[in-house]
Amino acid sequence: MSRVLYELAAADPDRRFSPFCWRIRLALEHKGLAFDGRPWRFTERDALAFSGSDKVPVLVEDGRAIAESSAIAAHLEAAYPDRPSLFGGTAGLALTRFHVAWTDGVLHLALVPLLLLDIHRHLDDADRAYFRRSREARFGKPLEAVCPDPEAQLATLRRTLAPVRAVLRHQPFLGGDAPLYADHVVMGAFLWARGVSALALLEADDPVEEWRKRMLDRMGEGSRALTFG
Amino acid sequence: MSRVLYELAAADPDRRFSPFCWRIRLALEHKGLAFDGRPWRFTERDALAFSGSDKVPVLVEDGRAIAESSAIAAHLEAAYPDRPSLFGGTAGLALTRFHVAWTDGVLHLALVPLLLLDIHRHLDDADRAYFRRSREARFGKPLEAVCPDPEAQLATLRRTLAPVRAVLRHQPFLGGDAPLYADHVVMGAFLWARGVSALALLEADDPVEEWRKRMLDRMGEGSRALTFG
Numbered sequence: 459m460s461r462v463l464y465e466l467a468a469a470d471p472d473r474r475f476s477p478f479c480w481r482i483r484l485a486l487e488h489k490g491l492a493f494d495g496r497p498w499r500f501t502e503r504d505a506l507a508f509s510g511s512d513k514v515p516v517l518v519e520d521g522r523a524i525a526e527s528s529a530i531a532a533h534l535e536a537a538y539p540d541r542p543s544l545f546g547g548t549a550g551l552a553l554t555r556f557h558v559a560w561t562d563g564v565l566h567l568a569l570v571p572l573l574l575l576d577i578h579r580h581l582d583d584a585d586r587a588y589f590r591r592s593r594e595a596r597f598g599k600p601l602e603a604v605c606p607d608p609e610a611q612l613a614t615l616r617r618t619l620a621p622v623r624a625v626l627r628h629q630p631f632l633g634g635d636a637p638l639y640a641d642h643v644v645m646g647a648f649l650w651a652r653g654v655s656a657l658a659l660l661e662a663d664d665p666v667e668e669w670r671k672r673m674l675d676r677m678g679e680g681s682r683a684l685t686f687g
Numbered sequence: 688m689s690r691v692l693y694e695l696a697a698a699d700p701d702r703r704f705s706p707f708c709w710r711i712r713l714a715l716e717h718k719g720l721a722f723d724g725r726p727w728r729f730t731e732r733d734a735l736a737f738s739g740s741d742k743v744p745v746l747v748e749d750g751r752a753i754a755e756s757s758a759i760a761a762h763l764e765a766a767y768p769d770r771p772s773l774f775g776g777t778a779g780l781a782l783t784r785f786h787v788a789w790t791d792g793v794l795h796l797a798l799v800p801l802l803l804l805d806i807h808r809h810l811d812d813a814d815r816a817y818f819r820r821s822r823e824a825r826f827g828k829p830l831e832a833v834c835p836d837p838e839a840q841l842a843t844l845r846r847t848l849a850p851v852r853a854v855l856r857h858q859p860f861l862g863g864d865a866p867l868y869a870d871h872v873v874m875g876a877f878l879w880a881r882g883v884s885a886l887a888l889l890e891a892d893d894p895v896e897e898w899r900k901r902m903l904d905r906m907g908e909g910s911r912a913l914t915f916g
Contacts, residue, residue: 543778546778546779547775547776547778547779548775548863549772549775549778549779549863549867550775550778550779550782551863552858552860552862552863552867553775553782553786553861553862553863553867553869554782555853555854555857555858555861556785556786556789556854556861556869557782557785559849559850559853560850562853563849563850563853564849564850620788621785621788621789621792621793622785622788624788624791624792625784628784629784631781632782632784632785633778633781634777634778634780634781634782635781638778638781638782640785
């Protein structure tokens with residue numbers, strides 16, 4: 459079977475930085491499924507037109523396209539039930555929606571101000587203009603004004619991670635003894651950062667940092683080569 | 688089997704207001720286990736001495752005491768595997784720790800400023816003095832100064848609930864089609880509020896409010912009688 463994952467990339471095609479694409483890359487590795495990760499840029503709408511989606515991730519298996527990370531994860535779980543589970547059952551799938559909602563709506567919001575300028579710097583020219591225009595509309599101010607105090611924002615980010623930290627004080631992964639999709643979702647945020655920024659987001663003795671390293675250690679060679687750490 | 692749940696109570700013994708006790712009351716109902724809910728007050732340490740704990744909830748089954756809500760929930764799941772599951776399996780148990788950590792460390796912190804004075808007002812005299820002393824030490828200011836702007840705090844609470852709201856837009860309960868312990872944990876916060884305050888915490892058309900009503904509708908008669916709604 460041919461399997462292609464379209465992933466958001468910077469000017470350097472090896473620099474992948476979408477947290478939503480990263481969670482699917484980790485989910486594919488979790489399932490032990492080989493795939494071709496294909497770089498895609500914000501302004502390459504035409505290249506995705508076949509899928510009916512205007513953004514990534516898009517997974518294409520034997521010509522069938524599936525867009526949106528939660529839909530792709532649910533598809534992988536249903537299509538490959540004999541591979542290691544991403545959710546640990548129906549209840550786990552339902553419960554994981556909270557980890558996803560919190561990551562998308564809380565964690566990402568705390569992180570993005572720290573990354574905006576680094577993302578902008580790494581994009582190719584066409585994407586750079588698109589990125590500035592769309593993000594300045596979203597934040598209502600110039601990119602350079604979104605994060606006037608990075609140190610305070612870093613403190614906010616670390617405080618935001620408190621519930622993750624509390625769980626990781628009691629078990630090695632959000633999924634328990636081994637990672638589940640919930641881990642991949644939160645790790646996607648850190649891999650997003652790692653793709654564009656050298657900033658140390660966590661203190662060395664933070665249980666979240668220890669977990670982040672455990673997650674990095676479990677990544678496949680091909681994915682590690684894309685992390686720029 | 689005799690089964691007693693010690694629950695935090697106000698001067699009126701029917702006014703139960705600990706979110707940690709409520710989640711266990713809901714868990715016992717979920718498992719279909721009959722129990723005697725016994726009111727306990729902050730300053731009645733001696734009455735709990737037998738259990739080795741100085742706070743509630745404490746569950747006593749045939750003379751065996753178990754303290755701390757997460758430990759009690761795990762005990763109920765292990766001891767009554769044939770009753771409806773609280774977690775939906777091992778993965779669900781691990782994943783639910785995030786809902787618990789978020790509720791304890793984020794949701795409760797957004798809610799408590801709105802409730803402090805109401806709690807204080809409902810306590811008996813001995814507990815009232817204890818409560819003021821211990822909470823003023825925790826917040827570093829007089830109870831009356833903790834929430835100078837209740838409207839702003841209410842807006843913060845509603846914003847804090849965003850990830851719960853996002854999940855409940857897609858499924859009727861945090862646990863999926865039916866409540867799991869994760870629902871009981873978040874609902875405990877609302878029952879805590881309901882025990883002492885008449886404040887409308889949510890807008891009528893908020894998916895969280897619709898879920899809260901569904902949760903109330905499922906509660907047993909005995910528990911509904913304790914909610915003062």
